[in-house]
Amino acid sequence: MLIALKSMANGKFVCAENAGAKSLIANRDAVAEWETFDLIDLGNNRVALRAMVNGKYVCAENGGADPLIANRDRVGQWETFEKIPVAPGRYAYRALANGKYLCAENAGALPLIANRPKAGQWETFEEIAVRGKMFAPDAHGFRFQNDGFKNDVFPALNIQTDALCGGMSYAALDYYFLNIPAPDQPFRPASNTALRRYLYDRQVESLTSNLDKWAEVYLNPFGTRNTEFFNWGISAGRIGEMRQFIDQGKPCVLCLKSVGDLGHQVIAIGYKLGRYKGDLGPYLEDFEIYVYDPNRAGSVRTYMADRSRQVFCPKDQPDVQYRTYFVDKNYQVRRPPAVRSTKYPNDELVYEVVLQFATGPDDLRGGNDNVDLVVGLADGTQQTYRNINLNARWSPGSNEFAQIVLQRAVRKDQIRRLIVSTTFGGGISGDNWDMSALTVYFLGGSFFQSRKSVGGKRFTGDDKVLTIVL
Structure with a gap:
């Protein structure tokens, strides 16, 4: 039976924190995978709890001297609890490891631990049935x-x-x-x-x-x-x-x-x-x-x-x-597009440069009037990327991203300058574009961070280059 446990100490749901790598604590406002447990009936009012996030059993660690944690592959004495009714739908749990009741310590501000000789509000939990696999x-x-x-x-x-x-x-x-x-x-x-x-x-x-x-x-x-x-x-x-x-x-x-x-x-x-x-x-x-x-x-x-x-x-x-x-009873599943993953090695290298463009009163037309980018590196080489707006029109007041996957990953300090340019022609039929702001982000395996922001520039057929020194 899948359940969530709401602590009566603070009204929060018990969570197997950090996907079960940390102690259980009552600190969540709603139920998802980390807050879902399989309640296993062992008979004689005894139960075990298996965290759905990692499939491990909840243990009164160190014979109950340490906080509860979901880290065991099988049920033994430390993983067994006596379930005692307190009120309709509400229970106290006594650890067989030391005979103490589970407590949401410090009114739930600290992890759960089996350290109380009797059950009060901090030792009472509401069982709420969770049905089916959770969308997390x-x-x-x-x-x-x-x-x-x-x-x-x-x-x-x-x-x-x-x-x-x-x-x-x-x-x-x-x-x-x-x-x-x-x-x-x-x-x-x-x-x-x-x-x-x-x-x-x-x-x-x-x-x-x-x-x-x-x-x-x-x-x-x-x-x-x-x-x-x-x-x-x-x-x-x-x-x-x-x-x-x-x-x-x-x-x-x-x-x-x-x-x-x-x-x-x-x-x-x-x-x-x-x-x-x-x-x-x-x-x-x-x-x-x-x-x-x-x-x-x-x-x-x-x-x-x-x-x-x-x-x-x-x-x-x-x-x-x-x-x-x-x-909505009319939803029908469709096959969505495959999208390139942004999960990269945690090697501190930059794999993508992401630019966020804000457009002012005059739009970027797109079509044949587009934006190019040159990435200048510390070793003097350059990486060139054409049409980073993908022929799209950027309307007045819009805020659009351009995703540039680097031809080779580099260290953050290797990227020295970005040259943004437009392909506009001059004359009456030529385009103009009010770029009101630009933010530069670096994306790697362990970071997505803002690197620099610059103010506005009006691109025309005669003024079509912006150099950003990083």
Whole structure:
């Protein structure tokens, strides 16, 4: 039986810290792989706990004198605990290693240790069932966030959209269900790359496949349906639709309608009802939904229902408010593109130079008007890269990345200068481009770090070169 343990000392979930390499500690707000344990019934009210993150059994180390850690391959006396009911769904655990109760020491601020002769609040834990294989945002989600996107819908009219939360949710599920590692780049994919195009296509599909549902939740003249919409989200029917996926170990997309004009999409990966029955009655504060939110890379986010305001909101950002949500039942898996990994040897060499360009009022046209880069090295050699914008238009106000994989990896101090140039022609038909800012990043096996930022420059047919000394 897969469970999570919530400490009554601080309301946090017990975590096998650092993927099980460190001691157990109650310090997490939501449940993912590090917070999931296989509860094994040994008979006579005795149990063992196996951490799902590394497959090891939890041990009262050094006969209980040291904190608990998931580091054992088999169950012995130090890995056996007596499970003692305290209240409905809440238990104390006594280590057979020394006969002491497990304690979330210092109200949960310190690791769990078996050192108490009797059970109180610090020694009490709520067992919460976890169903199925968990989608872990830090392993299966993208490392970049849903911010800064500018998607050219009608370039001639300068009409863009500025979010890809649905595309990111759909694409993350595509990689997950097909057991393909998600792209690991820590920066937003550049325009005209295969990944960026795929995210946009999936964004469109995530909306068009649910047009009837989106139309329904947008029909709320003067807020007359606020209560109705909120009650949809806390009803047994809507919660049951989500549970049909999660109880089978399948994450699903939730589509959230904001209090304003916008919507948002996330992946639901778990939930907790607690004492709440889905009947619009008491204990609504127990109801939580655990999600991968494209707006927050690498972590599980907890959404809660706020009855007083009749909104749903992230627990860590209650000012972000949604009126209701619906479950996307129309998602269909597609094969996503293969993307070059950014996992390089931890040898302190630079394997990629990543440039982040901010564009001012005058766009970069793309097509035949593009940006080139020359990397100047300390030994006098140069590496030249043409068309680093991939023929893409960079619209006014956009913030775009250019990813340059070096022809050979070098030390950081070997990169002495970058020469950014444009291919613009002069004259009436020539392009001009307002670059309002540029940030240079170095990427290697153990780092992605900002190296230098420079201010704006207007590139024209007569002034087309910018040299950056590093």
